[in-house]
Amino acid sequence: MATFKSLPGFREFYPEDYAQRKHIFQIWRQVARRFAFKEFDGPVLESLELFTAKSGPEIESQLFCFEDKGGRQVSLRPELTPSLARMVAARANGLKRPIKWFSIGDNFRYERMQKGRLRCFTQLNVDLLGEPGPAAEVELIALLVQTLLGFGLSEEDFFVRLSDRNLWMLYLETLGYDEEAIGGILGVVDKWERLPEEKLLAQLQEVAGERAAELKAAVDGFLKLDSVEGIRSCFAELEQDAASAEALAARLADWQQLLEGLGAMGLADFIKIDLSIVRGLAYYTGFVFEAFDKKGEFRALAGGGRYDALVEKMGGPDMPAVGFGMGDVVLGELLKARGKMPEFVDTVDFFAVIGGDAEKLAVLEEVALLRQAGYSVEYQLKPQAFGKQFKAATSSGARFALIVGSEELEKGVVKLRNLADRSEQEIPRGQLLEAVRGLI
């Protein structure tokens, strides 16, 4: 039957689906604007190097990339951040700081589909650039939480896991690992709960050699920490030189400031310190965070963190930055599962009920006037019995029916019926617009 199908992982939006899509976008925009972020967008198609430069050549297998007719290697964007970094870098000197931008756009990843993951999805991206301190994280995490609250979700439904790559660096440095080893260890930490113990040990052995077992115990202990005090006392048991003790004190002050800020906004209960979040291969440099549904049925709702080095890496000036992304797919699934996706009914203001061919022209005249004045008006395109037309009027959700049959035509009036309370009044033709103005 259907010879042509949509491509795997690409959705079609029938009107009822599109209404839900619009709802999501609307809340996203609303909340972003409440936090005074400005909307922008980048190109959907970029040069392939933009993405391989940021994430390495391996990601090419996950990209929708091809050679264009001019022989350029190009790719549909898998994420917005590189474009953003370039745009900011290009005008860095002229932009007011902090730079607070958000974007809603389609992204493309050539991956095998599964629950919550498609090949084309829409993501809200929110980024705050130019602020090195945790005040930036406070704004972004607050915005993330308020967005989910804006959909009617509550503390029962979701929470935010908060972690810190800096803290990991400090910890592992104090244990005596160098930068390269730390990268490897964080890669393993990312899989900590998914891999069986033997495999964890085997992978740790690759970076830590014979210290693997000791390292594993240390990481296990570190992962259990869930308070600033706990972190402080964990470090207190280690031997630290003066420089790293100072760095730790500064970092704990950042934590304090971040948590106090969120607390002051009444959001403390949404935040859970969870150092298992390190966010894989990412370019993140400091605090990282992810939002999850509380029942653990879905993959992450949103994720983000600080990426202080990226803008410079993309050819810009030194530019601290924090950002997060929230996809429409998992969010939509969660909203439906929790009964927070409203049923949308497109309604019209008026439905014209037309007696016959003679009346039709008179009706079209009134319909045109109403539409020009901004009202939405529908009518049956083909002649039909009155009963049918009233049924159609009801199911259209119209508030009023405009009735013109032979009687009305003869008297030069339009009968206006309130479909809710079934009251009717006759309006002289030509006065309809004035009569209607007070009603809707």
Add this chain to the structure above:
RNA sequence: GUGGUAGUAGCUCAGUUGGUUAGAGCACCGGAUUGUGAUUCCGGGGGUCGCCGGUUCGAGCCCGGUUUAUCACCCCA
């Protein structure tokens, strides 16, 4: 890229040990109905039973392959 599960109408599904022309509900369209919305009644359109092959007198049903969807692994920016 690897594996599990599934595929019958627009949707949800039934379909007996393999047996004549594949059904129901919902939805849609038309009529009863050119002067009033509910309910109802009557009728209609719709299907390559995912596709290809095999077994059989005979396949929606059994077997093989393939494809699509879905879930999980890998990955997750």
